[in-house]
Amino acid sequence: MDIGEILSYGFLQRALVAGSLIAVLCSVLGVFLVLRRLSLIGDGLAHVTFGSVALALFLGFHSALTTVAAIPCVLLASLGVLRLTEKAKIYGDTAIGIVSSLGIAIGVLLASMAGGFNVDLFSYLFGNILSISTTELLISAGLFLVVLVSVALNYNELFAITFDEELAKSAGISTKRINSILVLLTALTVVLAMKVVGIMLISALLILPAVSALQLAKGFKTAILLAALIGMGTVIIGIFASFVMNLPTGATIVLVNFVLFALTFVIKTLRR
Template structure:
Protein backbone atom coordinates (compact mmCIF):
# COMPACT_ATOMS: atom_id res chain seq x y z
CA UNK A 1 0.00 0.00 0.00
CA UNK A 2 2.75 2.41 0.98
CA UNK A 3 4.70 1.56 -2.18
CA UNK A 4 1.63 2.29 -4.31
CA UNK A 5 1.14 5.66 -2.63
CA UNK A 6 4.80 6.49 -3.10
CA UNK A 7 4.52 5.61 -6.81
CA UNK A 8 1.49 7.90 -7.16
CA UNK A 9 3.36 10.71 -5.42
CA UNK A 10 6.32 10.06 -7.71
CA UNK A 11 4.05 10.14 -10.77
CA UNK A 12 2.78 13.58 -9.76
CA UNK A 13 6.32 14.91 -9.97
CA UNK A 14 6.35 14.46 -13.75
CA UNK A 15 4.99 17.17 -16.01
CA UNK A 16 3.68 14.68 -18.58
CA UNK A 17 1.54 12.97 -15.92
CA UNK A 18 0.04 16.30 -14.82
CA UNK A 19 -0.65 17.20 -18.46
CA UNK A 20 -2.26 13.82 -19.06
CA UNK A 21 -4.48 14.17 -15.99
CA UNK A 22 -5.59 17.67 -16.98
CA UNK A 23 -6.16 17.00 -20.68
CA UNK A 24 -7.64 13.56 -20.04
CA UNK A 25 -10.13 14.88 -17.48
CA UNK A 26 -11.23 17.66 -19.81
CA UNK A 27 -11.72 15.19 -22.66
CA UNK A 28 -13.62 12.86 -20.32
CA UNK A 29 -16.06 15.63 -19.37
CA UNK A 30 -16.64 16.60 -23.02
CA UNK A 31 -17.15 12.98 -24.06
CA UNK A 32 -19.62 12.39 -21.23
CA UNK A 33 -21.71 15.43 -22.07
CA UNK A 34 -21.80 14.69 -25.80
CA UNK A 35 -22.09 10.93 -25.39
CA UNK A 36 -25.63 11.01 -24.04
CA UNK A 37 -26.96 13.04 -26.96
CA UNK A 38 -25.17 10.83 -29.49
CA UNK A 39 -26.19 7.52 -27.90
CA UNK A 40 -29.85 8.45 -27.47
CA UNK A 41 -30.02 9.78 -31.04
CA UNK A 42 -28.52 6.45 -32.19
CA UNK A 43 -25.57 8.36 -33.62
CA UNK A 44 -22.88 7.03 -31.32
CA UNK A 45 -20.98 5.45 -34.22
CA UNK A 46 -20.27 8.89 -35.64
CA UNK A 47 -17.51 9.08 -33.04
CA UNK A 48 -15.91 5.95 -34.46
CA UNK A 49 -16.27 7.26 -38.01
CA UNK A 50 -14.71 10.62 -37.19
CA UNK A 51 -11.91 8.87 -35.29
CA UNK A 52 -11.04 7.05 -38.53
CA UNK A 53 -11.13 10.39 -40.36
CA UNK A 54 -8.73 11.85 -37.80
CA UNK A 55 -6.28 9.07 -38.66
CA UNK A 56 -6.12 10.37 -42.24
CA UNK A 57 -5.86 14.01 -41.17
CA UNK A 58 -3.03 13.25 -38.75
CA UNK A 59 -1.15 11.33 -41.44
CA UNK A 60 -1.58 14.38 -43.69
CA UNK A 61 -0.37 16.74 -40.96
CA UNK A 62 2.74 14.62 -40.31
CA UNK A 63 3.44 14.53 -44.06
CA UNK A 64 3.24 18.33 -44.18
CA UNK A 65 5.13 18.75 -40.87
CA UNK A 66 2.18 20.74 -39.54
CA UNK A 67 0.37 20.70 -36.19
CA UNK A 68 -1.89 17.59 -36.16
CA UNK A 69 -4.49 19.32 -34.00
CA UNK A 70 -4.70 22.45 -36.17
CA UNK A 71 -4.95 20.37 -39.35
CA UNK A 72 -7.35 17.76 -37.97
CA UNK A 73 -9.99 19.97 -36.34
CA UNK A 74 -11.26 21.74 -39.51
CA UNK A 75 -10.97 18.61 -41.69
CA UNK A 76 -12.79 16.38 -39.19
CA UNK A 77 -15.53 19.01 -38.81
CA UNK A 78 -15.94 19.12 -42.62
CA UNK A 79 -16.15 15.32 -42.65
CA UNK A 80 -18.91 15.38 -40.02
CA UNK A 81 -20.81 17.85 -42.20
CA UNK A 82 -20.37 15.53 -45.17
CA UNK A 83 -21.82 12.63 -43.15
CA UNK A 84 -24.88 14.71 -42.32
CA UNK A 85 -25.22 15.85 -45.94
CA UNK A 86 -25.06 12.27 -47.20
CA UNK A 87 -27.67 11.36 -44.63
CA UNK A 88 -29.96 14.17 -45.81
CA UNK A 89 -29.40 14.33 -49.58
CA UNK A 90 -28.28 10.85 -50.62
CA UNK A 91 -30.99 9.11 -48.60
CA UNK A 92 -28.38 7.15 -46.67
CA UNK A 93 -28.95 6.10 -43.08
CA UNK A 94 -26.44 7.43 -40.54
CA UNK A 95 -24.47 4.20 -40.25
CA UNK A 96 -24.09 3.86 -44.04
CA UNK A 97 -22.86 7.44 -44.42
CA UNK A 98 -20.43 6.94 -41.55
CA UNK A 99 -19.18 3.70 -43.12
CA UNK A 100 -18.51 5.40 -46.45
CA UNK A 101 -16.57 8.30 -44.97
CA UNK A 102 -14.61 6.28 -42.40
CA UNK A 103 -13.52 3.57 -44.86
CA UNK A 104 -12.41 6.20 -47.38
CA UNK A 105 -10.52 8.06 -44.64
CA UNK A 106 -8.64 4.93 -43.54
CA UNK A 107 -7.66 4.21 -47.14
CA UNK A 108 -6.50 7.81 -47.58
CA UNK A 109 -4.53 7.63 -44.32
CA UNK A 110 -2.74 4.45 -45.42
CA UNK A 111 -1.89 5.97 -48.81
CA UNK A 112 -0.58 9.17 -47.22
CA UNK A 113 1.47 7.16 -44.76
CA UNK A 114 2.90 5.12 -47.64
CA UNK A 115 3.91 8.30 -49.46
CA UNK A 116 5.54 9.54 -46.26
CA UNK A 117 7.63 6.37 -45.98
CA UNK A 118 5.49 4.09 -43.85
CA UNK A 119 4.05 4.11 -40.35
CA UNK A 120 6.45 5.87 -38.03
CA UNK A 121 6.51 6.25 -34.26
CA UNK A 122 4.72 9.63 -34.37
CA UNK A 123 1.75 8.17 -36.24
CA UNK A 124 1.69 5.13 -33.95
CA UNK A 125 1.41 7.41 -30.90
CA UNK A 126 -1.64 9.06 -32.46
CA UNK A 127 -3.21 5.71 -33.27
CA UNK A 128 -3.14 4.43 -29.71
CA UNK A 129 -2.38 7.54 -27.65
CA UNK A 130 0.73 8.57 -25.79
CA UNK A 131 0.79 10.78 -22.72
CA UNK A 132 4.51 11.28 -23.21
CA UNK A 133 3.98 13.50 -26.24
CA UNK A 134 1.29 15.88 -24.91
CA UNK A 135 2.77 19.31 -25.61
CA UNK A 136 2.05 22.68 -24.02
CA UNK A 137 0.14 23.60 -27.19
CA UNK A 138 -2.03 20.50 -26.75
CA UNK A 139 -2.80 21.56 -23.17
CA UNK A 140 -3.71 25.13 -24.16
CA UNK A 141 -5.90 23.99 -27.07
CA UNK A 142 -7.56 21.41 -24.85
CA UNK A 143 -8.33 24.00 -22.18
CA UNK A 144 -9.78 26.49 -24.65
CA UNK A 145 -11.72 24.06 -26.83
CA UNK A 146 -13.02 21.99 -23.90
CA UNK A 147 -14.33 25.20 -22.34
CA UNK A 148 -16.04 26.03 -25.65
CA UNK A 149 -17.61 22.56 -25.87
CA UNK A 150 -18.87 22.56 -22.26
CA UNK A 151 -20.18 26.16 -22.42
CA UNK A 152 -21.97 25.48 -25.73
CA UNK A 153 -23.69 22.38 -24.34
CA UNK A 154 -24.83 24.31 -21.26
CA UNK A 155 -26.04 27.24 -23.37
CA UNK A 156 -28.02 25.08 -25.82
CA UNK A 157 -28.94 22.38 -23.31
CA UNK A 158 -32.72 22.75 -23.65
CA UNK A 159 -32.59 22.66 -27.45
CA UNK A 160 -30.23 19.68 -27.48
CA UNK A 161 -32.45 17.87 -25.00
CA UNK A 162 -35.52 18.55 -27.16
CA UNK A 163 -34.04 17.19 -30.40
CA UNK A 164 -32.64 14.18 -28.55
CA UNK A 165 -35.96 13.33 -26.90
CA UNK A 166 -38.18 13.90 -29.96
CA UNK A 167 -36.66 15.57 -33.03
CA UNK A 168 -39.95 15.69 -34.97
CA UNK A 169 -41.74 17.45 -32.11
CA UNK A 170 -38.80 19.85 -31.70
CA UNK A 171 -39.09 20.75 -35.39
CA UNK A 172 -42.85 21.30 -35.07
CA UNK A 173 -42.46 23.74 -32.18
CA UNK A 174 -39.98 25.78 -34.21
CA UNK A 175 -36.57 24.63 -33.05
CA UNK A 176 -33.83 24.70 -35.66
CA UNK A 177 -33.13 20.98 -35.47
CA UNK A 178 -30.81 20.95 -38.49
CA UNK A 179 -28.64 23.63 -36.93
CA UNK A 180 -28.55 21.73 -33.64
CA UNK A 181 -27.49 18.54 -35.41
CA UNK A 182 -24.65 20.41 -37.08
CA UNK A 183 -23.70 21.90 -33.72
CA UNK A 184 -23.49 18.42 -32.19
CA UNK A 185 -21.32 17.27 -35.09
CA UNK A 186 -18.93 20.21 -34.61
CA UNK A 187 -18.62 19.59 -30.87
CA UNK A 188 -18.10 15.86 -31.46
CA UNK A 189 -15.40 16.55 -34.05
CA UNK A 190 -13.50 18.85 -31.69
CA UNK A 191 -13.74 16.35 -28.84
CA UNK A 192 -12.56 13.47 -31.03
CA UNK A 193 -9.48 15.39 -32.17
CA UNK A 194 -8.64 16.53 -28.64
CA UNK A 195 -8.86 12.98 -27.31
CA UNK A 196 -6.48 11.34 -29.76
CA UNK A 197 -3.40 12.39 -27.78
CA UNK A 198 -4.62 10.58 -24.66
CA UNK A 199 -6.36 7.45 -25.97
CA UNK A 200 -5.61 7.54 -29.71
CA UNK A 201 -7.76 7.49 -32.82
CA UNK A 202 -8.52 3.78 -32.44
CA UNK A 203 -9.95 4.14 -28.93
CA UNK A 204 -11.39 7.66 -28.60
CA UNK A 205 -14.90 6.62 -29.68
CA UNK A 206 -14.97 4.22 -26.71
CA UNK A 207 -14.59 7.19 -24.38
CA UNK A 208 -17.80 8.64 -25.84
CA UNK A 209 -19.87 5.45 -25.72
CA UNK A 210 -18.76 3.53 -22.62
CA UNK A 211 -19.42 6.12 -19.84
CA UNK A 212 -22.85 6.95 -21.27
CA UNK A 213 -24.11 3.39 -21.70
CA UNK A 214 -22.71 2.58 -18.25
CA UNK A 215 -24.54 5.50 -16.67
CA UNK A 216 -27.77 4.52 -18.45
CA UNK A 217 -27.71 1.21 -16.56
CA UNK A 218 -28.08 2.88 -13.16
CA UNK A 219 -29.40 6.41 -13.74
CA UNK A 220 -33.00 7.60 -13.34
CA UNK A 221 -33.05 10.72 -15.49
CA UNK A 222 -31.34 12.79 -18.19
CA UNK A 223 -29.29 15.04 -15.92
CA UNK A 224 -28.39 12.24 -13.53
CA UNK A 225 -27.11 10.24 -16.51
CA UNK A 226 -24.81 13.10 -17.50
CA UNK A 227 -23.55 13.44 -13.93
CA UNK A 228 -22.90 9.69 -13.46
CA UNK A 229 -21.33 9.43 -16.92
CA UNK A 230 -18.97 12.31 -16.15
CA UNK A 231 -18.04 10.84 -12.78
CA UNK A 232 -17.27 7.44 -14.32
CA UNK A 233 -15.34 8.90 -17.25
CA UNK A 234 -13.13 11.24 -15.21
CA UNK A 235 -12.49 8.54 -12.59
CA UNK A 236 -11.42 6.04 -15.26
CA UNK A 237 -9.09 8.58 -16.85
CA UNK A 238 -7.40 9.48 -13.56
CA UNK A 239 -7.13 5.87 -12.41
CA UNK A 240 -6.02 4.78 -15.88
CA UNK A 241 -3.19 7.33 -16.00
CA UNK A 242 -1.85 6.23 -12.61
CA UNK A 243 -2.24 2.50 -13.35
CA UNK A 244 -0.48 2.85 -16.69
CA UNK A 245 2.41 4.60 -14.95
CA UNK A 246 2.65 2.07 -12.11
CA UNK A 247 2.17 -1.07 -14.22
CA UNK A 248 3.79 0.25 -17.41
CA UNK A 249 0.61 -0.34 -19.44
CA UNK A 250 -0.56 1.67 -22.49
CA UNK A 251 -2.56 4.60 -21.10
CA UNK A 252 -5.35 4.68 -23.68
CA UNK A 253 -6.03 0.97 -23.52
CA UNK A 254 -5.99 1.05 -19.70
CA UNK A 255 -8.58 3.86 -19.60
CA UNK A 256 -10.90 2.05 -22.02
CA UNK A 257 -10.47 -1.25 -20.14
CA UNK A 258 -11.48 0.44 -16.88
CA UNK A 259 -14.56 1.87 -18.61
CA UNK A 260 -15.44 -1.63 -19.77
CA UNK A 261 -15.09 -2.96 -16.21
CA UNK A 262 -17.42 -0.21 -14.94
CA UNK A 263 -19.99 -1.12 -17.59
CA UNK A 264 -19.92 -4.80 -16.65
CA UNK A 265 -20.33 -3.94 -12.95
CA UNK A 266 -23.23 -1.54 -13.53
CA UNK A 267 -24.90 -3.94 -15.97
CA UNK A 268 -24.60 -6.68 -13.35
CA UNK A 269 -26.14 -4.41 -10.71
CA UNK A 270 -29.04 -3.64 -13.01
CA UNK A 271 -29.68 -7.31 -13.72
CA UNK A 272 -29.60 -8.05 -9.99
CA UNK A 273 -32.04 -5.14 -9.41
CA UNK A 274 -29.56 -3.50 -7.06
CA UNK A 275 -29.42 -0.21 -8.96
Protein backbone atom coordinates in the same frame (compact mmCIF):
# COMPACT_ATOMS: atom_id res chain seq x y z
CA MET B 1 6.34 4.80 -5.17
CA ASP B 2 3.62 6.83 -3.38
CA ILE B 3 0.96 9.12 -4.88
CA GLY B 4 2.87 12.31 -4.03
CA GLU B 5 5.98 11.12 -5.84
CA ILE B 6 3.97 10.06 -8.89
CA LEU B 7 2.22 13.45 -9.05
CA SER B 8 5.56 15.26 -8.92
CA TYR B 9 6.17 14.37 -12.58
CA GLY B 10 5.19 17.24 -14.89
CA PHE B 11 4.20 14.97 -17.79
CA LEU B 12 1.82 13.05 -15.51
CA GLN B 13 0.23 16.27 -14.25
CA ARG B 14 -0.42 17.37 -17.85
CA ALA B 15 -1.82 13.95 -18.69
CA LEU B 16 -4.24 13.99 -15.74
CA VAL B 17 -5.52 17.50 -16.48
CA ALA B 18 -5.90 17.00 -20.23
CA GLY B 19 -7.33 13.50 -19.80
CA SER B 20 -9.93 14.72 -17.29
CA LEU B 21 -11.05 17.58 -19.55
CA ILE B 22 -11.38 15.35 -22.59
CA ALA B 23 -13.08 12.57 -20.64
CA VAL B 24 -15.79 14.98 -19.48
CA LEU B 25 -16.42 16.13 -23.05
CA CYS B 26 -16.57 12.59 -24.45
CA SER B 27 -18.92 11.45 -21.68
CA VAL B 28 -21.32 14.39 -21.94
CA LEU B 29 -21.58 14.24 -25.73
CA GLY B 30 -21.67 10.44 -25.54
CA VAL B 31 -25.02 10.54 -23.70
CA PHE B 32 -26.60 12.50 -26.58
CA LEU B 33 -24.97 10.31 -29.23
CA VAL B 34 -25.89 6.99 -27.58
CA LEU B 35 -29.53 7.99 -27.12
CA ARG B 36 -29.69 9.18 -30.73
CA ARG B 37 -28.02 5.97 -31.96
CA LEU B 38 -25.15 7.98 -33.41
CA SER B 39 -22.46 6.55 -31.14
CA LEU B 40 -20.49 5.12 -34.06
CA ILE B 41 -19.94 8.59 -35.48
CA GLY B 42 -16.97 8.80 -33.11
CA ASP B 43 -15.39 5.79 -34.79
CA GLY B 44 -16.03 7.22 -38.25
CA LEU B 45 -14.60 10.63 -37.39
CA ALA B 46 -11.63 8.93 -35.72
CA HIS B 47 -10.74 7.38 -39.07
CA VAL B 48 -11.02 10.81 -40.69
CA THR B 49 -8.74 12.13 -37.94
CA PHE B 50 -6.21 9.47 -38.94
CA GLY B 51 -6.30 10.76 -42.52
CA SER B 52 -6.03 14.37 -41.32
CA VAL B 53 -3.06 13.62 -39.06
CA ALA B 54 -1.34 11.73 -41.89
CA LEU B 55 -1.91 14.75 -44.15
CA ALA B 56 -0.51 17.14 -41.52
CA LEU B 57 2.60 15.01 -41.02
CA PHE B 58 2.97 14.58 -44.79
CA LEU B 59 2.91 18.38 -45.21
CA GLY B 60 5.59 18.75 -42.54
CA PHE B 61 3.56 20.12 -39.62
CA HIS B 62 5.24 19.90 -36.23
CA SER B 63 3.74 17.10 -34.12
CA ALA B 64 2.48 19.63 -31.53
CA LEU B 65 0.39 21.34 -34.24
CA THR B 66 -1.16 18.26 -35.81
CA THR B 67 -4.19 18.59 -33.53
CA VAL B 68 -4.88 22.10 -34.82
CA ALA B 69 -4.21 21.05 -38.40
CA ALA B 70 -6.62 18.10 -38.16
CA ILE B 71 -9.56 20.12 -36.81
CA PRO B 72 -10.80 21.71 -40.10
CA CYS B 73 -10.79 18.37 -41.95
CA VAL B 74 -12.67 16.56 -39.20
CA LEU B 75 -15.22 19.39 -38.87
CA LEU B 76 -15.93 19.21 -42.61
CA ALA B 77 -16.21 15.41 -42.43
CA SER B 78 -18.75 15.63 -39.58
CA LEU B 79 -20.90 17.97 -41.66
CA GLY B 80 -20.43 15.61 -44.60
CA VAL B 81 -21.93 12.75 -42.60
CA LEU B 82 -24.90 14.93 -41.70
CA ARG B 83 -25.47 16.13 -45.25
CA LEU B 84 -25.22 12.62 -46.68
CA THR B 85 -27.88 11.50 -44.22
CA GLU B 86 -30.18 14.41 -45.10
CA LYS B 87 -29.65 14.85 -48.84
CA ALA B 88 -28.81 11.36 -50.07
CA LYS B 89 -31.54 9.83 -47.90
CA ILE B 90 -29.27 7.14 -46.50
CA TYR B 91 -29.07 5.87 -42.94
CA GLY B 92 -26.64 7.45 -40.49
CA ASP B 93 -24.48 4.35 -40.12
CA THR B 94 -24.09 4.12 -43.91
CA ALA B 95 -23.00 7.76 -44.15
CA ILE B 96 -20.54 7.19 -41.29
CA GLY B 97 -19.16 4.14 -43.11
CA ILE B 98 -18.63 6.11 -46.34
CA VAL B 99 -16.78 8.99 -44.66
CA SER B 100 -14.87 6.59 -42.40
CA SER B 101 -13.56 4.45 -45.26
CA LEU B 102 -12.55 7.56 -47.21
CA GLY B 103 -10.63 8.94 -44.21
CA ILE B 104 -8.72 5.74 -43.50
CA ALA B 105 -7.93 5.25 -47.22
CA ILE B 106 -6.46 8.75 -47.50
CA GLY B 107 -4.44 8.18 -44.32
CA VAL B 108 -2.94 4.90 -45.54
CA LEU B 109 -2.18 6.41 -48.96
CA LEU B 110 -0.39 9.43 -47.49
CA ALA B 111 1.51 7.26 -45.00
CA SER B 112 2.66 5.07 -47.87
CA MET B 113 3.76 8.07 -49.92
CA ALA B 114 5.68 9.40 -46.91
CA GLY B 115 7.62 6.15 -46.59
CA GLY B 116 5.53 4.22 -44.09
CA PHE B 117 4.11 4.68 -40.61
CA ASN B 118 6.54 6.70 -38.53
CA VAL B 119 6.58 6.89 -34.74
CA ASP B 120 4.42 10.04 -34.63
CA LEU B 121 1.57 8.52 -36.63
CA PHE B 122 1.72 5.27 -34.65
CA SER B 123 1.32 7.19 -31.38
CA TYR B 124 -1.82 8.86 -32.72
CA LEU B 125 -3.30 5.49 -33.64
CA PHE B 126 -3.01 4.04 -30.14
CA GLY B 127 -2.68 7.14 -27.96
CA ASN B 128 0.18 8.51 -25.90
CA ILE B 129 -1.28 10.88 -23.34
CA LEU B 130 1.83 10.70 -21.15
CA SER B 131 3.68 12.60 -23.88
CA ILE B 132 1.16 15.45 -24.11
CA SER B 133 2.84 18.85 -24.35
CA THR B 134 1.98 22.15 -22.68
CA THR B 135 0.77 23.47 -26.05
CA GLU B 136 -1.57 20.51 -26.49
CA LEU B 137 -2.81 20.95 -22.93
CA LEU B 138 -3.68 24.61 -23.62
CA ILE B 139 -5.44 23.62 -26.86
CA SER B 140 -7.41 20.99 -24.95
CA ALA B 141 -8.43 23.53 -22.28
CA GLY B 142 -9.54 26.07 -24.89
CA LEU B 143 -11.61 23.58 -26.87
CA PHE B 144 -13.02 22.16 -23.63
CA LEU B 145 -14.49 25.57 -22.84
CA VAL B 146 -15.84 25.98 -26.38
CA VAL B 147 -17.59 22.59 -26.36
CA LEU B 148 -18.97 22.82 -22.83
CA VAL B 149 -20.32 26.36 -23.29
CA SER B 150 -21.92 25.34 -26.60
CA VAL B 151 -23.65 22.37 -24.94
CA ALA B 152 -24.88 24.58 -22.08
CA LEU B 153 -26.25 27.26 -24.44
CA ASN B 154 -28.06 24.72 -26.62
CA TYR B 155 -29.02 22.23 -23.90
CA ASN B 156 -32.81 22.51 -24.26
CA GLU B 157 -32.68 22.09 -28.04
CA LEU B 158 -30.24 19.17 -27.78
CA PHE B 159 -32.51 17.55 -25.20
CA ALA B 160 -35.54 17.99 -27.47
CA ILE B 161 -34.02 16.47 -30.60
CA THR B 162 -32.47 13.63 -28.61
CA PHE B 163 -35.84 12.23 -27.61
CA ASP B 164 -38.15 13.32 -30.44
CA GLU B 165 -36.70 15.16 -33.43
CA GLU B 166 -40.03 15.44 -35.25
CA LEU B 167 -41.74 16.96 -32.22
CA ALA B 168 -38.83 19.36 -31.77
CA LYS B 169 -39.14 20.43 -35.41
CA SER B 170 -42.89 21.02 -35.06
CA ALA B 171 -42.17 23.11 -31.95
CA GLY B 172 -40.11 25.51 -34.05
CA ILE B 173 -36.62 24.23 -33.21
CA SER B 174 -34.13 24.39 -36.09
CA THR B 175 -33.17 20.72 -36.01
CA LYS B 176 -30.66 21.13 -38.84
CA ARG B 177 -28.75 23.76 -36.87
CA ILE B 178 -28.79 21.71 -33.66
CA ASN B 179 -27.74 18.53 -35.49
CA SER B 180 -24.87 20.48 -37.05
CA ILE B 181 -23.80 21.80 -33.65
CA LEU B 182 -23.86 18.27 -32.18
CA VAL B 183 -21.72 16.71 -34.91
CA LEU B 184 -19.29 19.66 -34.92
CA LEU B 185 -18.83 19.41 -31.15
CA THR B 186 -18.30 15.66 -31.53
CA ALA B 187 -15.68 16.28 -34.21
CA LEU B 188 -13.75 18.67 -31.93
CA THR B 189 -13.90 16.16 -29.10
CA VAL B 190 -12.70 13.29 -31.29
CA VAL B 191 -9.65 15.30 -32.36
CA LEU B 192 -8.87 16.04 -28.71
CA ALA B 193 -9.36 12.43 -27.63
CA MET B 194 -6.87 10.97 -30.10
CA LYS B 195 -3.97 11.70 -27.75
CA VAL B 196 -5.80 10.14 -24.76
CA VAL B 197 -6.83 6.72 -26.05
CA GLY B 198 -5.73 6.86 -29.68
CA ILE B 199 -7.68 7.00 -32.92
CA MET B 200 -8.48 3.28 -32.79
CA LEU B 201 -10.16 3.47 -29.36
CA ILE B 202 -11.91 6.86 -29.38
CA SER B 203 -15.41 5.42 -29.81
CA ALA B 204 -14.99 3.53 -26.51
CA LEU B 205 -14.43 6.80 -24.62
CA LEU B 206 -17.58 8.23 -26.20
CA ILE B 207 -19.75 5.17 -25.59
CA LEU B 208 -18.73 3.34 -22.39
CA PRO B 209 -19.06 6.14 -19.77
CA ALA B 210 -22.39 7.19 -21.26
CA VAL B 211 -23.76 3.65 -21.34
CA SER B 212 -22.55 3.00 -17.78
CA ALA B 213 -24.30 6.15 -16.56
CA LEU B 214 -27.53 5.28 -18.38
CA GLN B 215 -27.58 1.94 -16.56
CA LEU B 216 -27.83 3.72 -13.20
CA ALA B 217 -29.30 7.20 -13.71
CA LYS B 218 -33.03 7.88 -13.40
CA GLY B 219 -32.99 11.27 -15.10
CA PHE B 220 -31.33 12.87 -18.11
CA LYS B 221 -29.33 15.51 -16.23
CA THR B 222 -28.30 12.89 -13.70
CA ALA B 223 -27.09 10.67 -16.55
CA ILE B 224 -24.96 13.50 -17.98
CA LEU B 225 -23.41 14.33 -14.60
CA LEU B 226 -22.79 10.67 -13.77
CA ALA B 227 -21.26 10.02 -17.21
CA ALA B 228 -18.87 12.95 -16.72
CA LEU B 229 -17.80 11.63 -13.31
CA ILE B 230 -17.36 8.09 -14.66
CA GLY B 231 -15.37 9.30 -17.65
CA MET B 232 -13.07 11.45 -15.51
CA GLY B 233 -12.64 8.75 -12.87
CA THR B 234 -11.80 5.99 -15.33
CA VAL B 235 -9.27 8.15 -17.16
CA ILE B 236 -7.51 9.07 -13.89
CA ILE B 237 -7.50 5.43 -12.73
CA GLY B 238 -6.31 4.28 -16.16
CA ILE B 239 -3.43 6.78 -16.22
CA PHE B 240 -2.23 5.81 -12.73
CA ALA B 241 -2.59 2.07 -13.45
CA SER B 242 -0.74 2.27 -16.75
CA PHE B 243 2.08 4.32 -15.19
CA VAL B 244 2.55 2.00 -12.22
CA MET B 245 2.24 -1.25 -14.19
CA ASN B 246 3.94 0.02 -17.36
CA LEU B 247 0.94 -0.64 -19.60
CA PRO B 248 -0.35 1.21 -22.70
CA THR B 249 -2.37 4.11 -21.30
CA GLY B 250 -5.14 4.27 -23.91
CA ALA B 251 -5.90 0.56 -23.75
CA THR B 252 -5.83 0.61 -19.93
CA ILE B 253 -8.36 3.46 -19.82
CA VAL B 254 -10.70 1.55 -22.14
CA LEU B 255 -10.40 -1.65 -20.08
CA VAL B 256 -11.17 0.26 -16.86
CA ASN B 257 -14.25 1.70 -18.58
CA PHE B 258 -15.37 -1.75 -19.68
CA VAL B 259 -14.96 -3.20 -16.17
CA LEU B 260 -17.05 -0.36 -14.76
CA PHE B 261 -19.70 -0.88 -17.44
CA ALA B 262 -19.86 -4.58 -16.52
CA LEU B 263 -20.31 -3.63 -12.85
CA THR B 264 -23.12 -1.17 -13.64
CA PHE B 265 -24.83 -3.80 -15.78
CA VAL B 266 -24.69 -6.29 -12.89
CA ILE B 267 -26.03 -3.64 -10.47
CA LYS B 268 -28.93 -2.84 -12.81
CA THR B 269 -29.72 -6.54 -13.19
CA LEU B 270 -29.73 -7.05 -9.41
CA ARG B 271 -32.03 -4.05 -8.97
CA ARG B 272 -34.57 -5.70 -11.22
